[in-house]
Amino acid sequence: xxxxxxxSAAGRPRGHExxxxxxxxxxxxxxxxxxxxxxxxxxxxxxxxGPNGSGKSTLLRTIARLQRPRTAGLVIDGDTDGLAxxxxxxxxxxxxLTQGRPTPSGLTVRDVVEFGRYPYRGRWGRTDPGGAAAVxxxxxxxxxxxxxxxxxxxxxxxxxxxxxxxxCLAQETGVLLLDEPTTYLDLRYxxxxxxxxxxxxxQHGIAVGVVLHDLDQAAAVADRIALLRQGRIVADxxxxxxxxxxxxxxxxxxxxxxxxxxxxxxxxxxxxxxxxSRSERLSTPS
Numbered sequence: 001x002x003x004x005x006x007x008s009a010a011g012r013p014r015g016h017e018x019x020x021x022x023x024x025x026x027x028x029x030x031x032x033x034x035x036x037x038x039x040x041x042x043x044x045x046x047x048x049x050g051p052n053g054s055g056k057s058t059l060l061r062t063i064a065r066l067q068r069p070r071t072a073g074l075v076i077d078g079d080t081d082g083l084a085x086x087x088x089x090x091x092x093x094x095x096x097l098t099q100g101r102p103t104p105s106g107l108t109v110r111d112v113v114e115f116g117r118y119p120y121r122g123r124w125g126r127t128d129p130g131g132a133a134a135v136x137x138x139x140x141x142x143x144x145x146x147x148x149x150x151x152x153x154x155x156x157x158x159x160x161x162x163x164x165x166x167x168c169l170a171q172e173t174g175v176l177l178l179d180e181p182t183t184y185l186d187l188r189y190x191x192x193x194x195x196x197x198x199x200x201x202x203q204h205g206i207a208v209g210v211v212l213h214d215l216d217q218a219a220a221v222a223d224r225i226a227l228l229r230q231g232r233i234v235a236d237x238x239x240x241x242x243x244x245x246x247x248x249x250x251x252x253x254x255x256x257x258x259x260x261x262x263x264x265x266x267x268x269x270x271x272x273x274x275x276x277s278r279s280e281r282l283s284t285p286s
Contacts, residue, residue: 015042015043015174015175015204015205015206015207016042016076016077016093016094016173016174016175016207017039017040017041017042017076017077017078017207018039018040018063018074018075018076018082018093018094018175018207018209019037019038019039019040019073019074019075019076019078020036020037020038020039020059020062020063020072020073020074021037021072021073021074021075022035022036022037022071022072022073023035023036023037023038023059023062023063023069023071023072024036024069024070024071024072025055025058025059025062025067025068025069025070026070031070031231032055032058032231033055033058033059033062033069033231033232034231034232035071035232036055036059036228036231036232036233037233038059038063038209038226038233038236040063040175040207040208040209041207042174042205042206042207043201043202043205043206043207044201044207044208044223044224045197045198045201045208045209045210045221045222045223045224046207046208046209046210046222046223046224046225046226047210047211047212047217047218047221047222047224047225047226048060048209048210048211048212048225048226048228049211049212049213049215049218049225049226049227049228050227050228050229050251051229051251051252051253053230054228054229054230054231055228055230055231055232056211056228057099057179057180057211058231059228060096060177060179060209060211061096061098061179063094063177063209064094064096064177065082065083065087065090065094066096066098076093076094076175082094088119089119091118091119091171091173092119092120092171092172092173093173093174093175094173094174094175094176094177095116095168095169095171095173095175095176095177096168096177096178096179097164097165097168097176097177097178097179097181098179099179099180099183101160101164103152103153103160104152104153105152105153106151106153107151107152107153108148108149108150108151108152109139109144109147109148109149109150109151109152109155109163109166110135110139110148110149111152112152112163112164112166112167113135113138113139113144113148113163113166113167113170114131114135114167114170115167116134116135116138116166116167116168116169116170116171117131117134117135117170117171119171130172131170134170134172135166135170137169137170138166138167138169138170139166141166141169141196142162142163142165142166142169142196143162143189143192144159144162144163144166147159147163156184157184158184158185158186158189160184161181161183161184161185162185162189162193165178165181165193169200173206174205174206174207175206175207175208175209176200176206176207176208176209177208177209177210178197178208178209178210178211179210179211180211180212180213181193181210182194182212182214182217190217194217194220194221197210197221198221201223210222215243215248215256215269216266216267216268216269218239218243219239219243219266219267219268219269220264220266222239223238224236224237224238224239225237225238225239225242225243226242227242227243227247227248227251229251234247234251235247239267240267243258243267243269244258245257245258248269252271254271254272254273255271255272256269256270256271256272257269257270257272258270
């Protein structure tokens, strides 16, 4: 069984489809996510984008059952009530990489990644026959196998971020949720992580939901994009349909131009501030 896949009754690995409907979340009696609905499909990457405070992370954490909603429906594969599953059952289907995880002390990298196997171990730490192989695969996929026996407290922020991701992959779920996973990563590892997300969707059938701030990264990696503003999903669809200049300009409150990169054929965005490019300034009459 590959990382992130669950074996069906017929013996074929598969991912999961997760649908959240009518999600409303309140803090101190004030709604911060309003009646949001989102479907994460097997084999697809869905990116959640929007300004700070738009509700992206709150929605993702609610889908992962870490945030209690005021109202919500959560259905897995069209017939399983995700809210009725036990925490252990749910953790075998859905994994979440959160922001701001602490730096573990006194543990090796392998120890940290092995935490991802907790849904399979049961009480009293019963044996986990597939655990060692799953951990090894996760270490290799995230490029941290060479650090496996190193103390986790000695890693850089970017290295530790990849270790936490390896723990999620060792969990072997059909849905993977990532909250701003490129934080702390240098350019190389940002690109490699985006490539890994695509591989997980394309090669392993995982349903990937990811919060991203970088619109160009979202356009490059996602099959679908959900754009949030003030706690509401204002657009949900293909990148070229969602990331339009008028919609982005209205959502972010700043002029954003959108064009196509001639080398990659992908969408490219550019926020225009008060200080334009040198050529624009020179062309402006005095």
